[in-house]
Amino acid sequence: MSSTLLEVTRASHEEIERFERLIVKDLQKEPSTSRERLSQNHRVRTMIDTITSTTQKLVEIYEDNDNARKDEIAALGGQTEKGTNVFNAFYDRLKEIREYHRRHPNARVIDASEEYEELLKEEPHIEFSGEEGHGKYLDMHELYNEYINSKFGKHIEYSVYLDVFSQPNHVPRNLKLTRTYREYLEHLLDYLIHFFQRIEPLQDLDRIFSKVETEFEELWADGKIEGWKNKVLENGHIPSNDSVVDLDYYSTVEELMEVGPEKLKEGLAALGLKTGGTVKQRAERLFLTKHTPLAKLDKKHFAKGSRDVGLNGASDASQQTDDVRQIALMETKLKRICELLSETILQTKENVEKKQALTYEEMELEREEEEVQADTESDDEEQQIYNPLKLPMGWDGKPIPYWLYKLHGLGQEFKCEICGNHSYWGRRAFERHFKEWRHQHGMRCLGIPNTKNFNEITSIEEAKALWGRIQERQGVNKWRPDLEEEYEDKEGNIYNKKTFTDLQRQGLI
Structure with a gap:
């Protein structure tokens, strides 16, 4: 029955309207947890993609490039090759309907609204690694290993890397022109884009990057890109101080030979020159580029296939300029997406520092608590909880009694300087925090044992003074x-x- 083109058009319009109502109905529900919000966004994203694909199909039908829609409309009016006969068209259509119901006498009528309502109850499957914590944190361990094992990277802790990876300006520019750095930048950008699309499916990242590219083109033309200002000459040649070997520091070939064969080979390869020969031959070949542009060098100095001889080196300079521009554009995109993920990056760093202060038993206990909490999420969370006094929530997800709130003094705030001025509400929480990971980590950083002698001490100066007195007594x-x-x-x-x-x-x- 839905084989006709007009019926397909009607069904497509109806499907679009139903999905639009479902999106409005789904977004009217306020998610109570971050996991529910993530599932809601992915459901809406799926429905938007369905609406987009259905709309594209409708556009093709209305364009009617094969005149199928026009012929079908003409057939409804009884227009055939032999002329116009309305009655024959009517009875042919009636015969088709009767034949359909004869073949399907027990066809069940399906309520489309019920079928679409089931979509609101679905929970999309979203791939997250265990370290990502269902979208709460970043998992950048592979990129961290790639960074510290590269020539442009440094041997730093993972927590420090979380502050460094979003700042590509600290990498020397001569190391940015290498293939290793470009591949690392591509891997880093691909992961961050994939992660952002998983936690923010409703964000139009293509439009954001399109705006970034437009702004980049204007700044690049003016030479105002941070870290790349006035680095490319008019003829596309890269200045000597930005090559792998800075030739400005060497006045003779003998001085350049002290760099070593590997460094000379790397410098020659970056410029597309031959890398073979003795150390002296390599140094002489590289020293030629100090005063002579690549376009004017003899073709015998270039590696086979490194440039088009007919262009006399101009293609190499153009290709090198394009590579520099692409690297600068990727760095600009990296900075933009790190701005969008700034809160997630901060949470990841706090989580890493917390894990560093935990023992294995505490980590296992915390993981078990997270699993239990995820399994025991009740359906009552969808209901709005009446809490006018803004009391803390109990273990059952409901506000604790007011008398319990006053008894434990949960409205009283205690701050501990050793814990980084962290706030603890209630006397009991304040007394308990001296044995928790945050206070233990602070005492460990001060080089003071966390014994009961230092209970009730929240000032760094007081803790140091007491520790000094104890050491003094032990010494005397x-x-x-x-x-x-x-x-x-x-x-x-x-x-x-x-x-x-x-x-x-x-x-x-």
């Missing part, structure tokens, strides 16, 4: 086994009897 009253008997505290520190008694009287042990 040093234990001597030949004079007195030894005393050991719970932390394993050994004192003589007098020192142990004094510290115990002062409450330090």
Whole structure:
């Protein structure tokens, strides 16, 4: 029954209208968790893609390049090759309908609205690695290993790399012209784009990058791109101080030979010159480029296939300029997408620092708690919770009683300088935080053992002063086994009897 072109057109319009209503209905629901928000965005993205593809099909039907729609409309009016006969067209159509119902006497009528409503209950499957935490954090370990094992990278910690990767300006420009750096930049940009499309499916990243490219072209023409200002000459030749070997520091071939054969080979390869020969021959060949442009060099100095001889080196200079422009454009896109993911990058760094301070048992416990929390999400979260006093939520997802809020003093704020001025609400949370990872990490950074002697101390100066007094007492009253008997505290520190008694009287042990 839906074989006719007009019926397909009607069904397509109806499908578009139904999806539009579903999108409005889905977006009217306020997601209570980040996972629900992510699923909602992906459902809407899928429906938008369906609407787009259906609309393109309708455009092709209305363009009617094969005149099929025009012929079908004419057939409805009874127009045939023999003339106009409305009655024959009517009875032919009636015969087709009867034949359809004869072949399908028990055809079930399907309510299309129910079928479409089921789409709102679907949870799209989104691929995330375990480190990404369902879109909360970035997983850049492969890119980190690629960075530290490259010539342009540095041996830094992963947490420091999260601050560095979004700032390509710190890489020397002579190292940016290498193939390794370009491949690393492509891998980094591909991962960030793929990650952004997974957590923000409703964002039009193509339009954002189109605007970035337009602004880049204007700045590039004016030579105002950060890190690439006035680096390319009018003839497309790269200045000597931006090549792999800076020739401005060498006045003779003998001085250039001290660079070494590998460095000379790398410098020659970057300019498209032959890389063979002895160290002196390589140095002489590279030294020629200090005062002579590549376009004027003899073709015998160039590697086979590195340039078109007929163009006398002009194609090489043009290709090198295009490569520099592409690298600068990728760096500009990298900075833009890092601005969009700035909050995620910050959360990733905080999560990495937190994991560094946790033991293996604490990490396993935290992972189990996350799994339990994900499995026990109740359906009641969709209902709006009445909480006019903005009380903290309990384990069941509901506000705790007001009397419990007042009893534990959860409206009272405590700050700890050792924890980075982190706030703790309630006396109980404040007392418990001295054994948690944040305070332990702060004490470890200060070089002070986190013993009960330092409980209730939240100031860095006070902690250092107390630790100094303890070390001073231990130094003055040093234990001597030949004079007195030894005393050991719970932390394993050994004192003589007098020192142990004094510290115990002062409450330090």
